[in-house]
Amino acid sequence: xxxxxxxTDPKTAGIAAALIxxxxxVALPTETVYGLGADGLNPDxxxxxFVAKGRPQDNPLIxxxxxxxxxxxxxxxxxxxxxxxxxxxxxxxxxxxxxxRDIVPRSTTAGLDSVAVRCPQTPVTREIIRLAGVPxxxxxxxxxxxxxxxxxxxxxxxYGADGPLAAIVDAGxxxxxVESTIVSLLGERPRxxxxxxxxxxxxxxVLGRLEVDQAVTGLLSDDAVVRAPGMKYxxxxxxxxxxxxxxxxxxxxxxxxxxxxxxxxxxCFREELPLYGGCQTxxxxxxxxxxxLSAGLFAALRELDRDDISTIYARCPTxxxxxxxxxxxxLKAAGFRTVRAEETL
Ligand code: AMP
Ligand code: MG
Numbered sequence: 001x002x003x004x005x006x007x008t009d010p011k012t013a014g015i016a017a018a019l020i021x022x023x024x025x026v027a028l029p030t031e032t033v034y035g036l037g038a039d040g041l042n043p044d045x046x047x048x049x050f051v052a053k054g055r056p057q058d059n060p061l062i063x064x065x066x067x068x069x070x071x072x073x074x075x076x077x078x079x080x081x082x083x084x085x086x087x088x089x090x091x092x093x094x095x096x097x098x099x100x101r102d103i104v105p106r107s108t109t110a111g112l113d114s115v116a117v118r119c120p121q122t123p124v125t126r127e128i129i130r131l132a133g134v135p136x137x138x139x140x141x142x143x144x145x146x147x148x149x150x151x152x153x154x155x156x157x158x159y160g161a162d163g164p165l166a167a168i169v170d171a172g173x174x175x176x177x178v179e180s181t182i183v184s185l186l187g188e189r190p191r192x193x194x195x196x197x198x199x200x201x202x203x204x205x206v207l208g209r210l211e212v213d214q215a216v217t218g219l220l221s222d223d224a225v226v227r228a229p230g231m232k233y234x235x236x237x238x239x240x241x242x243x244x245x246x247x248x249x250x251x252x253x254x255x256x257x258x259x260x261x262x263x264x265x266x267x268c269f270r271e272e273l274p275l276y277g278g279c280q281t282x283x284x285x286x287x288x289x290x291x292x293l294s295a296g297l298f299a300a301l302r303e304l305d306r307d308d309i310s311t312i313y314a315r316c317p318t319x320x321x322x323x324x325x326x327x328x329x330x331l332k333a334a335g336f337r338t339v340r341a342e343e344t345l
Contacts, residue, residue, distance in 0.1 A: 002161045004152070007124035007171035017131035019166045020045075025052055027141045027155045028064075028128065029171035030120040032093045032180050032197060033298070034149040035064070035138030036165075037128075043105045046137050052164040054144040060110035061137040062095050062180070063117045066129040071117055074135060076101050081207055082185050088206050090119040091126065093176050093197025097184040108137050118180055124171055140179060147238060147301040147333075150174040154302060177295035178325045183210075192216060195328045197294070199321035216328060238305035240265075242312045242334040247341035249275060249315075255341040256313045264311040265304055269293070272315060280309075287315075290323040297326055301333065 005012040016026050023045040028037045038045035040063045068086040075098035100115035109115050129136050140148040141155045149155045152170035181196030191211045204210050245252045253275035265280040269287035284300035285292030316330045317323035
């Protein structure tokens with residue numbers, strides 16, 4: 001039976017840490033999404049993550065540490081820029097890719113000589129990592145292919161209470177709601193592999209230059225050589241076809257409304273709800289406050305992940321900061337299928 005533990009219970013961190021040390025799987029809250037955690041130095045424990053999620057073996061995991069200085073234990077040849085980033089953004093929603101030390105099992109890194117490391121913000125999770133005395137490898141806790149988990153209930157929905165998880169630690173809904181920003185520091189120039197809670201402008205302020213990987217902006221072919229291996233997989237997607245409709249609110253509504261039927265839904269901004277009276281509509285946040293969009297996106301995609309919905313018309317923010325990450329996840333859910341509403345009228 002999966003134990004349900006609350007972050008507010010003083011015994012939770014000790015119980016969860018003991019389970020991790022025993023090689024068990026524990027779902028952990030972070031400010032980005034809920035992760036499926038295991039001892040990142042124990043290949044048998046790490047193998048359980050891949051089996052439980054149905055995750056392809058060539059998709060590496062992120063190691064979570066309790067303090068920025070622990071970076072040294074798992075990475076070598078750490079450039080000054082890594083410490084600059086750590087100082088500005090850790091603990092927080094930023095992951096760095098660096099050369100791995102031999103202590104990191106190659107099952108954690110999916111055979112790579114580099115490792116992705118992050119120091120998350122959520123206090124109970126940092127305390128669990130500290131008490132466990134090992135870095136915790138954790139991908140998002142969703143079953144592979146499903147939208148990410150941003151609440152303990154999402155995790156329970158995916159695995160049930162008799163499944164492979166020893167425990168789920170509940171700290172309420174995730175504040176950021178999309179996965180961490182990933183920056184590779186392996187090459188000459190820092191490279192953005194995945195947008196997240198830390199925006200590209202914030203990174204540029206610290207790093208100066210930042211290259212943006214092609215996987216962020218376009219669909220990769222199956223045989224593409226990718227720097228962030230997970231990025232070639234279809235992610236974040238409900239079973240329906242998602243179509244991103246671009247353009248001003250009224251123009252988009254003119255395109256979407258006549259196309260709606262009982263098997264389609266609109267995923268829009270709260271400000272746009274009056275444009276869709278009588279339609280199957282779900283608002284995931286406010287356009288004027290992108291943080292609400294990132295916090296609400298995956299819960300909304302999960303709500304629309306139903307057999308009777310075959311098409312989702314989605315409205316997508318265009319700005320910088322976390323809006324960049326929301327845009328990336330929605331475009332990926334859509335397989336980069338977009339319509340410019342103004343060109344169709
Ligand atoms: P998830 O935990 O599901 O958010 O996925 C973690 C992602 O981090 C992977 O899918 C990769 O895109 C990225 N990642 C992890 N380790 C590495 C690495 N060594 N090099 C490049 N990307 C990595
Ligand atoms: Mg994931």
